[in-house]
Amino acid sequence: MKLLEDRIRRDGTVKPGDVLKVxxxxxxxxxxxxxxxxxxxxxxxxxxxxxxxILTIEASGIGIACIVAREFHVPVVFAKKSQSIxxxxxxxxxxxxxxxxxxxxxxxxxxxxxxxxxxxxxxDDFMANGCAVEGLIDLIHEAGxxxxxxxxxxxxxxxxxxxxxxxxxxRVESLAIVDSMNAETGEIVFRDQPxxx
Amino acid sequence: MKLLEDRIRRDGTVKPGDVLKVxxxxxxxxxxxxxxxxxxxxxxxxxxxxxxxILTIEASGIGIACIVAREFHVPVVFAKKSQSIxxxxxxxxxxxxxxxxxxxxxxxxxxxxxxxxxxxxxxDDFMANGCAVEGLIDLIHEAGxxxxxxxxxxxxxxxxxxxxxxxxxxRVESLAIVDSMNAETGEIVFRDQPxxx
Numbered sequence: 604m605k606l607l608e609d610r611i612r613r614d615g616t617v618k619p620g621d622v623l624k625v626x627x628x629x630x631x632x633x634x635x636x637x638x639x640x641x642x643x644x645x646x647x648x649x650x651x652x653x654x655x656x657i658l659t660i661e662a663s664g665i666g667i668a669c670i671v672a673r674e675f676h677v678p679v680v681f682a683k684k685s686q687s688i689x690x691x692x693x694x695x696x697x698x699x700x701x702x703x704x705x706x707x708x709x710x711x712x713x714x715x716x717x718x719x720x721x722x723x724x725x726x727d728d729f730m731a732n733g734c735a736v737e738g739l740i741d742l743i744h745e746a747g748x749x750x751x752x753x754x755x756x757x758x759x760x761x762x763x764x765x766x767x768x769x770x771x772x773x774r775v776e777s778l779a780i781v782d783s784m785n786a787e788t789g790e791i792v793f794r795d796q797p798x799x800x
Numbered sequence: 801m802k803l804l805e806d807r808i809r810r811d812g813t814v815k816p817g818d819v820l821k822v823x824x825x826x827x828x829x830x831x832x833x834x835x836x837x838x839x840x841x842x843x844x845x846x847x848x849x850x851x852x853x854i855l856t857i858e859a860s861g862i863g864i865a866c867i868v869a870r871e872f873h874v875p876v877v878f879a880k881k882s883q884s885i886x887x888x889x890x891x892x893x894x895x896x897x898x899x900x901x902x903x904x905x906x907x908x909x910x911x912x913x914x915x916x917x918x919x920x921x922x923x924d925d926f927m928a929n930g931c932a933v934e935g936l937i938d939l940i941h942e943a944g945x946x947x948x949x950x951x952x953x954x955x956x957x958x959x960x961x962x963x964x965x966x967x968x969x970x971r972v973e974s975l976a977i978v979d980s981m982n983a984e985t986g987e988i989v990f991r992d993q994p995x996x997x
Contacts, residue, residue: 628875631877632913633875633877635875661859662859662878665859666863666876669830669862670867678825678829678830680829680830713828715829
């Protein structure tokens with residue numbers, strides 16, 4: 604999505620260690636008008652899918668997920684990160700390793716909010732190694748629900764997440780895929796995506 | 801706001817220990833169409849204030865804050881909870897005690913996203929003892945910015961948060977104020993608010 608790529612070029616910062624900082628408009632301060640344009644693009648890209656629910660994971664995915672949900676006229680469920688779950692049998696749970704925080708989280712969703720008849724679009728702000736998305740897919744499979752697709756704002760195309768999820772036959776649409784970036788020059792190379800606006 | 805009170809009566813559950821569960825539509829599964837109606841009501845209630853930014857705190861405030869921000873055409877900043885901050889001088893920080901989790905968090909916002917010229921509306925899903933809102937007010941004061949008001953979805957009117965914040969001269973609008981609730985009968989008594997729809 605050209606609008607998002609241009610914004611990343613303008614306001615994103617490449618830091619050493621393959622870090623792309625976009626906290627002025629995506630994941631600390633949030634540009635909700637940009638989110639609306641992104642939501643319309645996700646709506647267009649997944650128009651053929653019978654989506655009845657958005658699933659995301661706290662915290663920074665929630666904002667985009669809500670604006671996307673508004674566009675699809677469906678509710679959002681957000682999975683909770685926890686380091687101390689009560690395994691009371693009332694939740695679906697899985698484990699996710701965080702790339703940013705170098706830590707393993709339990710990720711949980713109440714059984715009440717994922718059902719076998721759900722057709723779910725996963726939304727998140729970032730995908731790198733894909734562990735968070737894999738965790739959400741696990742939860743959807745535990746519930747016997749259907750993954751209709753994965754919508755990501757920014758994918759790090761040089762990490763293995765996108766390849767891993769797509770090779771499972773799951774449709775992934777990332778509005779910007781960074782194929783390479785250079786912390787010294789600040790240069791960012793995006794993957795060409797002819798199907799996107 | 802009658803729409804929200806009716807929804808709480810229908811889908812909320814009163815649990816022992818003054819717990820009101822609204823996780824089917826507010827803070828686990830999120831009814832974004834309800835959030836839109838709430839956002840319009842906040843817009844009406846704060847129409848006279850020159851608001852240029854919404855501030856909330858992760859995680860469950862983010863969804864409502866984004867839908868409210870869309871209505872006001874302003875960005876959202878969410879404060880991050882952390883138990884291990886790098887005090888690098890680049891963030892405003894304060895401490896918040898969580899009623900739900902019986903724990904003290906560091907709460908941080910990057911200095912880049914709160915400025916003296918900001919006129920801020922604080923948005924959160926719940927207010928009980930008011931500690932989270934007090935923490936956000938601290939951060940705004942650290943930045944030299946202006947608190948234009950506080951918009952809360954559900955206030956527990958029998959706890960001291962609302963009284964504490966209002967007595968500082970800060971305008972607080974809670975779309976539903978629970979004055980009492982009974983875990984045995986499930987009865988919920990809302991405060992009459994003639995200024996609200």
